[in-house]
């Protein structure tokens with residue numbers, strides 16, 4: 001048995017950052033043969049595929065200084081071009097601020113719905129946000145906007161009824177001003193709105209560059225070493241190579257549900273199983289042809305299997321050879337055992353029918369499954385995660401990152417999480 005005071009399990013962005021800040025020689029045990037977790041880029045047939053398209057929304061000054069100035073990540077800055085395909089029309093994102101080019105009926109529904117909505121002050125809106133996402137959408141935007149876009153779109157992304165979801169996942173999302181919505185419905189609008197108006201993308205290998213700049217600083221990552229059993233009473237971790245490590249403190253990005261299921265805490269397993277999540281299946285179609293001039297597009301239509309498509313060539317020229325481009329299609333489902341071949345077949349069929357793409361040649365398809373992708377915010381979630389995380393902390397295990405803490409968080413949050421944890 002090996003003894004370490006502190007160990008890290010998982011070399012995703014959060015944990016690499018934790019080790020970077022805490023002790024560059026900290027033992028980090030990683031299940032895969034490389035760093036980055038979801039922040040990885042796969043090279044295949046001269047193309048570069050992120051596991052799912054990952055764009056950097058770095059607003060925090062500490063993170064920006066660290067990533068750009070200290071670690072020297074080289075990026076290109078992009079002004080968001082995001083769209084929605086609705087009513088057989090492409091409109092800019094977000095929906096509610098771009099009603100202008102929708103059909104007269106949809107626009108009428110949205111404006112009439114909005115007329116029935118009361119004006120709320122901050123406290124009143126905060127109170128509404130304590131209820132379900134469905135109630136928030138209906139109360140703050142009215143029936144039209146809610147039923148045409150917000151509810152179908154979120155139902156698809158989370159594969160969950162909006163009436164069964166809380167609003168916690170949208171803590172960073174600002175509610176658009178009603179007067180602005182009305183004004184924009186009748187005149188051209190070139191303003192951008194929301195938290196992700198600009199984004200960065202690395203210029204060399206893809207999003208993998210971000211993981212690599214942190215990993216280069218570390219000296220003690222053990223690859224191909226999966227933690228398979230956590231004995232919380234003895235404070236030991238058993239790894240796939242047969243080694244057993246005794247720790248005083250362990251920082252883990254193993255998904256909260258998984259760590260409990262692979263532990264001696266039989267008393268918590270039923271509770272952990274109550275946590276729900278989607279898997280995401282990214283189907284990358286490499287094509288020759290003409291695509292819309294956009295970075296990504298949402299598809300709320302319930303008859304299409306996918307919720308979003310990204311166009312990496314429009315922010316990362318090196319993603320394919322010059323005459324090819326990628327259509328990166330994301331399908332989300334709470335069914336974790338869907339056949340990837342079946343999803344691929346359906347997606348290809350649907351994409352070929354779409355009038356907005358001109359595909360001269362489908363060169364090949366490359367699909368990737370993200371088994372745990374979106375942790376779902378159900379009303380019971382806060383109590384479950386508090387209980388599970390506090391029980392683990394009793395055993396010296398500190399959960400961190402998007403899946404460790406079972407939350408909806410981006411790369412910037414994972415980096416900050418590593419910093420805060422190391423300081424604590």
Ligand SMILES: Cc1cc2nc3c(=O)[nH]c(=O)nc-3n(C[C@H](O)[C@H](O)[C@H](O)COP(=O)(O)OP(=O)(O)OC[C@H]3O[C@@H](n4cnc5c(N)ncnc54)[C@H](O)[C@@H]3O)c2cc1C
Pocket residue numbers: 009010011012013014015029030031032035036037038039052053054055056057225226227228253254255280330370372373374400401402403404409410411412414
């Ligand atoms: C579809 C999708 C799109 C996204 N797009 C964006 C985006 O555009 N911008 C953005 O900022 N964020 C985006 N994110 C979120 C981003 O991926 C996460 O915030 C970030 O990857 C979290 O990092 P992490 O280290 O917490 O977890 P992970 O990236 O999951 O890393 C966990 C690491 O732990 C390892 N591990 C797990 N179990 C074990 C074990 N038992 N033993 C050893 N090692 C183990 C894994 O192999 C992995 O390396 C997206 C996420 C998804 C699902």
